Amino acid sequence: MNKAWERLFSKAIMTLEEGNWLRAVQYLKRSCELYPDEVDAHCELADIYLQLGHIDAAHEVVQQALAVDPLNASCNFLLGNIYLAQGRVRDALKIYLYLEKISDEPSPELLFNIANAFDKKGDKKKALNYAMYATEEDPSYIEAYELTGKLFFDMGDLTEAKTAYQEILTIERNNINARQMLYVIYTRENRILEKK
Template sequence: MTKENILFLAVGLLLGLIVGFVVTNNLNQSGMQMMPGGTQPTSGMPSGHPGVPGDPSQPGGMQDVQSTIDKARQNPNDFDAQLEAAKVYYQIQRFDGAVEFLKRANELKPDDYDTLVNLANAYFDSGKYEDAEKTYLSALEKKKDDVNVRTDLGLTFIFREKPDYDRAIKEFTASLQLDPNHVQTLQNLTVAYTKKGDAAKAQETLAKLESVDAGNAAITRLRDDIAKIGTK
């Protein structure tokens, strides 16, 4: 979810810690990133800042959203129109709609890397983790050293109905070979080891995370979850 997101699963509880892209806007993740991107929510902007075009919270916002979507449907070969429609669907958190228009954009420009990554992100946010996996893999065929994308690929194996923690660990480990200090990957790898029940590896990875980002808000919860291994 590019996303660059921090998503982690606490033991016995699914938790999303989002930085940037997954859930509220998402996908973690890399590339254009649907939000933030060409459009951004107005929260956090200075007082009196004009509304963002297409922002449904502003007067006429939903009308602008519908107009953007209609334009994309009426111009199916307009690449930019498909992207704009996908963005507004992200803004209203209709990830299925974002998938529709990103698929079309990808068909129009199959070599556009950012579009491919955002399609994977949209699948992820739609809960279609197998589709997200396939699309992230396609992106990695084009850019194998994208740490964020490989980390998001690993997350698909944690979030799916039948998790594959070993595969998630494999992908996170590959990400760390590219960037040993990648905070999101260290956090997610700690979670994967914890979910697997490997306290030693989880603690080792958490120690690395603490050395890289001592103020990380997830550390206390991760430490508590590691301590619970073997008590359930």
């Protein structure tokens, strides 16, 4: 690996960790220009662009990286995220499911994104299976529990929804979303009991 690239990339990552994403973007852009075959810088830059909502810029940078290394899992994962952000759910799912297939142990993030994509596609059952799989792989994954709770709620299973949101509160006691959803669930349960 190129030592000059390593120094520049490390500088970018340290700057990013310090919270200065603008300077990190400058370092990463420079790295991509000077060392176009080092796809890690491309992935970091694309991820920053995606987080900032600059989807077209993120897409362009990921495509440059994939031209160099078409099988790079990180870049393909980012491409799936970009497609999901663009509303291209089918394309995102195709990439995510491919990554799941080639992975020995799919990451909780990948499983969550698959769940999220199936939810956006309208396939609640598959979304729920993947969301629950993500929580099994990482029992502290709050977003996966939120999606699990939402899916159970949407499917009318208030008991399971309640369990998912209560699990969030064991991880993060003051989670506002979980507290609000539990309030909604308890209110709905009380209305059901009153009608009986």
